[in-house]
Amino acid sequence: MRKMRTQRAIAVLASVLLIGGVAACGNSDTGGGGSKDDGKITMGFSQVGAESGWRTANTTSIKESAAAAGIELKFDDAQQKQENQIKAIRNYIQQKVDVIAFSPVVESGWDTVLKEAKDAGIPVILTDRSVDSADKTLYKTFLGSDFVKEGKLAGEWLVEQKKGATGPVNIVELQGNTGAAPANDRKKGFGEAIAVNPNLKIIASQPGDFTRAGGKQVMEQFLKANPKIDVLFAHNDDMGLGALEAITAAGKVPGKDITIITVDAVKDGMQALADGKFNFIAECSPLLGPQLMDLAKKVKAGETVPPRIETEETTFTQEQAKEALPNRKY
Ligand code: GYE
Numbered sequence: 001m002r003k004m005r006t007q008r009a010i011a012v013l014a015s016v017l018l019i020g021g022v023a024a025c026g027n028s029d030t031g032g033g034g035s036k037d038d039g040k041i042t043m044g045f046s047q048v049g050a051e052s053g054w055r056t057a058n059t060t061s062i063k064e065s066a067a068a069a070g071i072e073l074k075f076d077d078a079q080q081k082q083e084n085q086i087k088a089i090r091n092y093i094q095q096k097v098d099v100i101a102f103s104p105v106v107e108s109g110w111d112t113v114l115k116e117a118k119d120a121g122i123p124v125i126l127t128d129r130s131v132d133s134a135d136k137t138l139y140k141t142f143l144g145s146d147f148v149k150e151g152k153l154a155g156e157w158l159v160e161q162k163k164g165a166t167g168p169v170n171i172v173e174l175q176g177n178t179g180a181a182p183a184n185d186r187k188k189g190f191g192e193a194i195a196v197n198p199n200l201k202i203i204a205s206q207p208g209d210f211t212r213a214g215g216k217q218v219m220e221q222f223l224k225a226n227p228k229i230d231v232l233f234a235h236n237d238d239m240g241l242g243a244l245e246a247i248t249a250a251g252k253v254p255g256k257d258i259t260i261i262t263v264d265a266v267k268d269g270m271q272a273l274a275d276g277k278f279n280f281i282a283e284c285s286p287l288l289g290p291q292l293m294d295l296a297k298k299v300k301a302g303e304t305v306p307p308r309i310e311t312e313e314t315t316f317t318q319e320q321a322k323e324a325l326p327n328r329k330y
Helices: 002-030 053-069 082-094 111-119 147-161 181-194 212-225 237-249 267-274 289-300 318-327
Strands: 042-047 072-077 099-102 124-127 141-144 169-175 200-207 231-234 259-264 280-283 308-310
Touching: 042 053, 042 082, 053 072, 053 237, 053 267, 053 289, 072 082, 082 099, 082 111, 099 289, 111 124, 124 289, 141 289, 147 181, 147 231, 147 259, 147 280, 169 181, 169 212, 169 237, 181 200, 200 212, 212 237, 231 237, 237 259, 237 267, 259 267, 267 280, 267 318
Parallel strands: 042 072, 042 099, 099 124, 124 141, 141 308, 169 200, 169 231, 231 259, 259 280
Antiparallel strands: none
């Protein structure tokens, strides 16, 4: 009797294992091109670089979330170069990872490598920044912020502040790296918002590459070339922080003589805002890791995911920054 029961138990166990095995095979067919079928997900991630506080927080979020989700992460820092990102993606294809995720440094020029990933059966998730490829089947989804909206919120705040202005309000703009989605889109959103008041004029606009050093250097040039600057719109906190040094060195008071608007709301930016050196920040959240890992699991399991997932964001005035600062995680 006991022997029969044991035999039946073994048979049940064997069939469970068999079905499990078949199911796992099915998964790999519908999902990624991963070679192993151990149920583990391997993600190849190509990061832009380490240019800003935002990027550092984003990298931490991705690494921590991968570990928490039990996803094996292969991580590459492209040092702000598209060629390095393409090389990393090709490596991931060769290694037959299950999912490729990346944050494209610029918008254009990805079709060939994305096609290579597609042909290899490896799903791609875009995170943080998007690409301008016409063929939307080259990637599964894009998880990130609405950069046009961020620029618009920044511009709308300025319009409200300067609605009583009777003469020209001279604005200088520090752009992110040339060709990057957040640089293109924030410029667009801001420009559209301020167009309602002809007094608001962008008198100079140049890339500062999203770095403090870039922000400082370009702001020095702006200050030398333009005796009257009323407003600085910097596409991220770090460039704004770099610009603070140039403004102070020129004998002007940041936040008073020059109104400063930035994007991101990382800790150092929020501190400058609370201290009255910045005047307004449109938030851009770098904490994309948990959602990214979730998407990777779904994509690998062959589930359909929405083509666009937008990050939720807010804006901060000086008073709001003082309140929010103690609980800010990054
Ligand atoms: O605003 C900036 C970073 O792509 C949203 O890149 C990101 C931007 C962010 O360097 O600080």
